[in-house]
Amino acid sequence: MAGSAFKNEEVVAAVTDRFTPVLIDADVDKKSPAEFGATGWPTVVFTDRKGGAIKKSVGAVPVNKFLSTAEDAGKDAGKPKPSKDFKVLTAAQEDLDKAMAKSKTKKALTAIAKIEKVGRKGRILDAATEAKEKLTVDGKAAVEAALANADAHPEKSLKTLKALLRNYKRLDAVTDAAKVAIKTVEAKLPAEK
Amino acid sequence: MTKIRYQIGALAVLAVALGISTPTDVARADDPKSAESAKAGEAEAKDWSEHLGDIPFIVGRAAGDAEAEFTGKPPMYFFTTTW
Numbered sequence: 001m002a003g004s005a006f007k008n009e010e011v012v013a014a015v016t017d018r019f020t021p022v023l024i025d026a027d028v029d030k031k032s033p034a035e036f037g038a039t040g041w042p043t044v045v046f047t048d049r050k051g052g053a054i055k056k057s058v059g060a061v062p063v064n065k066f067l068s069t070a071e072d073a074g075k076d077a078g079k080p081k082p083s084k085d086f087k088v089l090t091a092a093q094e095d096l097d098k099a100m101a102k103s104k105t106k107k108a109l110t111a112i113a114k115i116e117k118v119g120r121k122g123r124i125l126d127a128a129t130e131a132k133e134k135l136t137v138d139g140k141a142a143v144e145a146a147l148a149n150a151d152a153h154p155e156k157s158l159k160t161l162k163a164l165l166r167n168y169k170r171l172d173a174v175t176d177a178a179k180v181a182i183k184t185v186e187a188k189l190p191a192e193k
Numbered sequence: 194m195t196k197i198r199y200q201i202g203a204l205a206v207l208a209v210a211l212g213i214s215t216p217t218d219v220a221r222a223d224d225p226k227s228a229e230s231a232k233a234g235e236a237e238a239k240d241w242s243e244h245l246g247d248i249p250f251i252v253g254r255a256a257g258d259a260e261a262e263f264t265g266k267p268p269m270y271f272f273t274t275t276w
Contacts, residue, residue: 006246009247011248015248019268020251020261020266020269021249021251022251022254022270022271023245023250023253024257024271025252025273025274029253032272038272042273044270044271045269047268049267080264081265082263082264082266083264120263
């Protein structure tokens with residue numbers, strides 16, 4: 001069954017739109033199959049939010065039959081009711097993707113902070129960590145570039161570094177470098193009369 | 194002994210292909226590693242790739258139930274074994 005039904009696009013959509021697919025190793029977890037009266041493998045049990053079984057599919061079944069079972073179960077299960085954390089994470093991920101695409105550092109770091117606050121391990125946190133690493137590299141490079149320009153244009157360099165300090169407010173690795181660079185550049189400025 | 198195991202495995206695969214439910218406890222009862230893991234209640238690092246198709250399964254009851262609570266989508270339990 002798994003080899004064909006689980007590769008069918010309609011089945012994948014019917015399952016993932018309404019259910020969380022969970023694989024139980026019946027060799028290891030003997031309690032869970034017993035709880036749902038599953039005695040032969042493979043057995044698929046669709047449940048509702050209260051944890052009760054609403055549909056069951058036992059053994060090898062044709063793709064169309066499995067699809068019909070999954071769709072019926074989806075209707076019975078109803079629309080998903082995501083947790084508050086799920087809503088926060090998915091919205092923050094969307095914000096992060098947009099911000100990274102448009103190089104909006106401040107917005108990207110705000111989205112990363114929201115994701116880190118939820119602190120749930122998984123794909124979204126991994127993406128946030130990856131984005132943070134990229135921003136750190138980019139930010140440090142921007143500080144270095146501003147510093148390299150300081151001899152020729154100290155005032156312009158200082159302005160750039162202060163902007164970096166604001167935009168990378170949540171990223172200590174960059175703001176620390178910017179603060180050191182600002183002191184260096186300020187020392188190069190002509191003394192005010 | 195190894196030959197017999199292969200024959201049991203082949204019969205099990207055939208049974209699944211024909212839609213016959215086959216409890217694996219009998220076929221794998223002599224596998225000390227499986228028995229030990231089952232006793233400990235810990236999942237082995239198994240290759241489930243042929244079982245998963247294109248569906249993003251969470252492996253294990255505890256992790257699956259936690260994900261279901263998080264997403265607000267009730268679990269679809271896929272009870273199976275490796276052969």
